Amino acid sequence: MNNLEFQVVGIVTGISSKSGKAYTMLHLLGDFAPSNKQLCQGQQCITQYVEGAVPSDVAVGSVVAFDYGLGFGGRPTIVGVHAI
Numbered sequence: 001m002n003n004l005e006f007q008v009v010g011i012v013t014g015i016s017s018k019s020g021k022a023y024t025m026l027h028l029l030g031d032f033a034p035s036n037k038q039l040c041q042g043q044q045c046i047t048q049y050v051e052g053a054v055p056s057d058v059a060v061g062s063v064v065a066f067d068y069g070l071g072f073g074g075r076p077t078i079v080g081v082h083a084i
Contacts, residue, residue, distance in 0.1 A: 001030060003032065003034070006030040011059070022053055026064070054081050058083050
């Protein structure tokens with residue numbers, strides 16, 4: 001894996017009580033981004049919110065990458081996820 005790919009170790013799906021929209025929370029392991037000031041060992045654990053459902057090939061144990069689009073203020077935002 002590189003620092004843009006993550007292994008799925010958990011998946012939580014639900015419906016937002018505020019918006020009524022479906023969501024998925026992906027629990028992921030991934031490599032640390034290179035750093036000139038810190039010594040990083042092992043892997044990082046992160047949780048990523050994805051609006052709606054994820055494709056059926058995104059499952060526990062799969063390696064995924066995210067698709068990005070322009071969001072509010074021209075900042076990158078996640079618009080999808082796919083298995084590699």
